[in-house]
Amino acid sequence: MTESLELHAVSKRFPGVLALDGVSLRVLPGEVHAVMGENGAGKSTLMKIAAGIHTPDSGSIVLDGQSLTFRGPHDAALAGISTVFQELTVLENRDVAHNVMVGREPVRMGGLLVDRKSLYRQAQAVLDRLGIDLSAETPVASLSAGERQMIEIARACAVNPKVLILDEPTSSLGREEELVLFALIDRLRGQGTSIIYITHRMSEVFQLADRITVLRDGRRVATGPTGDFSKDSLIKAMVGRDVPERRHGVTVDNLPIALEAADLGRRGHVKNATFTLHAGEVLGVAGLMGAGRTELARLLAGIDRPDHGHMRLFGEEFAPSGVKDAAARGVAYVSEDRKQLGLLLSLTVADNIALPALRRFSGLAGLLSFTKLRAFARKWMEELSVKAKTPDTVVNTLSGGNQQKVVLAKWLSTEPRVLLLDEPTRGVDVGAKAEIHQRIRNLADSGVAVLAISSELPEILAISDRVLVMAQGRIAGIVNAEDATEESLLELAFSEMGADAA
């Protein structure tokens, strides 16, 4: 049998990072091929290249012996490669049939009319063929997340693709919906469709996949039949980066409790989170993409309201009404998305650093003292060694590392007692990274309670005293960083927490 899809020695570079380094992937007809790897291993980039969203810098895409170049996802779909992305693209305002058949609505009378009968008939036929128990006339607005995922898959299958790419299709599904999906995938496989399946869930891989490819740091590290792998060997293949030798491990028992969460939850994101954060420790938060780490931090920071559970801050009831309230009580959150949620890119360093504290500089008649404000900004710039000429430098012109330091300076300048850091070194060069790590340690040593989310396990191990691992919205475990290894953390991150995953 010839392979239906072959990605041959594909490389892709993004500014500052080599996302894929000569990765090859062969997918046979009628097989489910799982692609696994840690966060940032290159899975998404590889899929986006196959789906025609990114063009590779080098390497080729060969389908049924023909070399192809895609100018967009539409081209890939025409060639027979359909993709279901993790972010749903269902049209909320339309019914199921219009979603399944969008862009391919059958027409009659020379295109003057949409042939509604056959539109609904064809859509229903696709649904039936896939075993999806839905009427084509149902409005999407009334469907559950899982049903929407099914619609998305039906749309991808309506063209009878040779290759179907599924990017974490179960991340928003409940257990029953998962079973429906697995049956559907089986059926497609039986019909000869090749399926590339990206997932973070171990059990699914062993249940579904015929073969597995593991990526690490943009390279392919293993490919083989599922039977050749065990859970342990998979995890071993995924890890293997340099792990720092020096570890921390403050005994937290002697430290005062800063923040305490009991049974904290928010529907669909965080479940029954119970943990303590001590003043003077760095609590690393690990977990796979979508495990609920950012959502947990947002609850602690007062950005989102929890549905249940409660928090205590230094022994007092803590139910912040918003960011302002939380900040006033000494809880600061540094967002993972520096450009969208952290910075005022077109304004100056001083504007950014002083923003949460602005009102403090209002003097006579409410006028700001620029002298004080500048001095304040300069002090914090120096404190974090932000490399900018003056406080009046526009943030836009700084490097990623310096931008990140500006965001940190902004929140450190409020002198928080609890600091929540979300991916504090994302998109930051090595030098700045080390500086930021040192800074985080110093803060903890000075008595600040630090919670640091990171997708890089070595980073987690380098800065944390304890590590909290999340999986599917729940806390899978809290371990001492000294005793932890990448493998043990990843194993926790891959653990599956009972029946209802969503």
Add this chain to the structure above:
Amino acid sequence: MAQETARTHGLAQWVRDLLPYAGLVLLIVYFSFASDFFFNLRNFERLATDSATLILVALGMTLVILVAEIDLSVGAVVALLSVVVAQAMAAGIPWHLSVLLILCLSVLIGAFNGVITVIGQIPSFIVTLGTMAIATGAAFVFTGSISVPIADDTFLDLFYSDTVWGIPVPLLIVIIAFAGSLLQLQRTAFGRELFAIGTNIEAARLSGVAVKRNKIAVFAIMGFLVGWASVLSASRLGSGAPGSSPALTLDAIAAVIIGGASLFGGKASILRALLGALLIAVLNNGMVLLNINVDSQYIVKGLIILLAVVLERIAAREVAR
């Protein structure tokens, strides 16, 4: 902080930065040669008092556009309030109480726009379009479509021809409003927060800025300035005219955009909006002096806004590159 906004130096950006200055100078030079009546002190004095209404509204519009909103109701509200102030005086209410009355009213109208926009989560152009219809309708209903003459000489003189320290009162009000707005925007926490809101509303919210309250305040301040604009307008015309200011809203938006503001918020300058307003005022004045059909002003202004908008977008792309 000394800079008002970020400066990057693409070609479009240069042209755009120069536009209010160069445009103003060019217009003044052109009209000075083209008309014998343009370049003299009396005409400038007239220009200054006549443009006071526009400048006040443009100052308010600067704040509104800075936070990525718009107010389409200002022209209608000025007409309505000038009617109200005229009728209040006709009803025997002393002029100072009448002025106080419409100032309160105008702040209320502004705050109404703000609350519906922010709390109701409705685009401000729809809200203010509604307010515009209501205000226009009300102005005509109150007056039966006839101008209400103002008989109070104190009011007429004070807000048009009287001078304090040799400065005409309308000009004085403009100077105070300008200085106040400038200080407020550049030197208060509130003003700096407005820049933050306009630049990145989510980041501002996550930094603890009271986004909703600040936006409502912006609309209320707009209302306050519109109130004063109405007083000056009523005084200059000597009556409360329900159809008095059809072009005011568009002129004010034009002034702010010519002054380099971004329609997507985060970028606006009080000084440059003032220049923009002066440019529009000189254009109005000069075209009248040259006996150019008043109506072609619309086309000219439309094209000027178009130019400013296109430059703004090209400049934004230069930055993004």
Add this chain to the structure above:
Amino acid sequence: MTSPTAELERRARLRRAMIATSGIYIAFAVLVVALAMISPAFRSPDNLVNIGRQVAILGIASSAMTFVIILGEIDLSVGAVASVSGVITALALSAGIGPLAIPVGLAVGAGFGLLNGLLIVYVAVPSFIATLVSFFIAQGLALTLTTGQTILFAADGFRLLFATGSVLGFSSAFIWLVLVFGLMGWLLARTRFGAHLYAIGGSQDNARMLGLAVDRMKIVIFTLAGALMGLVGMILIARIGNARADGAIGLEFDAIAAVVLGGTALGGGYGSILRTIVGVMLIGVMNNGLAILNVDFNTQQIIKGVLVIAVVLVDRWARNIKMN
């Protein structure tokens, strides 16, 4: 797949939202009944025909606005573009170019629409600003061309064709309205074009991902809306036999009001011609009824202003309930 209690809760929320949205219709029904009871003139059959004639211009403008709003945009240039199209058509007619004046009028409208579309797509200007610019230029052009005068023209055939003629007792203006409603209703509900318009209006990003031509759609919709404003301009001048620069002033607001009252949500993706017909009838009946009750035009403006804000607020509230 969802738990039964959650499902019940969701249904209850939807019901509350339905009641909230239908409040406007209840208010309207009360208005109609009240008018019918107070005024015999209102409930006469002649008056119904009368309302039909009055709503032709509003109806065509509103169906154009419906497309624009489903797309998720807005068009503030409607009234001014209709006015200038009417003025230029009148000038063309009085210059004696005969039937050629018709394509000229349509082209003027379509030209302004195209300008709107190009500004929105290629300059990335928000639609309310782009169309405000067109409003400015069109208004200025209309005023300049007329120099404030009324443009007279003699073209009986033209007038018969666009307004004063009658077929089976219906005025030709009304026939045009029916044709436009039919055309737009067909485009929206029965063609791929319409299906893609809804898709794009619902989510431009998703539609792009699905390979739909979002930019082309925007340009086409605005150009189409402009061309319809050309038609409105011609009906306008045909009805009264002359053209004025302020002939269709404020039409954009009435059109937005009609669309919104019909229950089409601002923000895109939802709405239909049928809803807009309901909205147009509401405004038509209201204008007519209030006029019969001697409520003047200006009071009507106030009422419409309040209605638009109220309806949009209620709609927003109802949608917030739906999204829990």
